[in-house]
Amino acid sequence: MLNISKIGFGGLTISGVWGPTDDQTSIQAIHKAIEEKITWIDTSPIYGLGHSENIIGEALKEKRDQMLIATKCGLFLGKDRKAEKNLKPEFIFQDIEQSLHRLKVSEIDLYQCHWPDPTTPVEETWEAMRELVKQGKVREIGVCNFDIELVKRIHKIHPVYSLQIPYNIIRKEHEIDLIPYCQQNNIHVLTYSPLHLGLLAGNYDPSRLSPEDRRLKAKEWGSEESITLYLAFIEKMKIVAKAKNISVAQLALAWILNNPAITSVIAGMRTPLHVSQNAAAFDIELSDSEKAFLTFNE
Ligand SMILES: NC(=O)c1ccc[n+]([C@@H]2O[C@H](COP(=O)([O-])OP(=O)(O)OC[C@H]3O[C@@H](n4cnc5c(N)ncnc54)[C@H](OP(=O)(O)O)[C@@H]3O)[C@@H](O)[C@H]2O)c1
Numbered sequence: 001m002l003n004i005s006k007i008g009f010g011g012l013t014i015s016g017v018w019g020p021t022d023d024q025t026s027i028q029a030i031h032k033a034i035e036e037k038i039t040w041i042d043t044s045p046i047y048g049l050g051h052s053e054n055i056i057g058e059a060l061k062e063k064r065d066q067m068l069i070a071t072k073c074g075l076f077l078g079k080d081r082k083a084e085k086n087l088k089p090e091f092i093f094q095d096i097e098q099s100l101h102r103l104k105v106s107e108i109d110l111y112q113c114h115w116p117d118p119t120t121p122v123e124e125t126w127e128a129m130r131e132l133v134k135q136g137k138v139r140e141i142g143v144c145n146f147d148i149e150l151v152k153r154i155h156k157i158h159p160v161y162s163l164q165i166p167y168n169i170i171r172k173e174h175e176i177d178l179i180p181y182c183q184q185n186n187i188h189v190l191t192y193s194p195l196h197l198g199l200l201a202g203n204y205d206p207s208r209l210s211p212e213d214r215r216l217k218a219k220e221w222g223s224e225e226s227i228t229l230y231l232a233f234i235e236k237m238k239i240v241a242k243a244k245n246i247s248v249a250q251l252a253l254a255w256i257l258n259n260p261a262i263t264s265v266i267a268g269m270r271t272p273l274h275v276s277q278n279a280a281a282f283d284i285e286l287s288d289s290e291k292a293f294l295t296f297n298e
Contacts, residue, residue, distance in 0.1 A: 015048030
């Protein structure tokens, strides 16, 4: 059993994918997370092609016992710089050695398949993941972005510790099946993109984002039409946030934290200030009427 706090530190922002970052500030943000009782950090080899794992390895080299590390396997940069999937055992066995090296650890607390690989039978993948547990290289194994059928097939072989899915106040499609299934089967639900890539923190402003910021083309931000709907909903969120004397970002995090089916919310954080602000959402409670008012309909 891992001691996973209700908020996890998301290691994607510090990789530089969402615009340029400063590595020293990223390290300070990770140290601030420890002070704020955030007990785990999520990353992947694909985040900045090892950069996120390297920074985490550097930040935690003398603090390893203070933060659980979750990383992933099965994605690599292919032709045209597009992420491609490979969950074949040979690839996983190579991937983990590189992650252990970058993270400067001998064991990973939670090792997750990043995306399903339709070219590899999932049972073969999961046997390889189980082998890593046997070898003592990982403590628990989980998956991200798997559908129910895939989770059912592997859960029989070895317990799936956790499932990572996108979920936030405006993106709720997994409430229908995956979240209830996990709850019934004791699988931890770890949710990503809680701020919809920063949009729910009021960061949607193309003039503020650098041209290499991948959010400008991300499918999550969709069309101009969907942005208009999101921005109108944020105006509603501002009403509740103001009444509670909190920020819209804190409200967005609290909305997920108030759902008992969710084990932890993974938030991408750039600075120590982001960390303190987000950690303050730990204890914010929402009433039923506030939750009802905050129903987003596309
Ligand atoms: N398993 C998967 O397939 C998968 C996919 C995506 C993400 N993830 C995980 O989930 C984590 C979070 O997801 P995400 O990065 O997609 O999106 P997110 O957490 O919804 O948004 C991150 C962005 O929110 C902004 N932000 C955070 N705290 C803020 C604050 N207090 N005030 C103002 N702005 C704030 C920052 O924007 P600015 O950059 O504009 O400052 C940051 O880059 C990732 O780091 C990663 O670990 C997993």
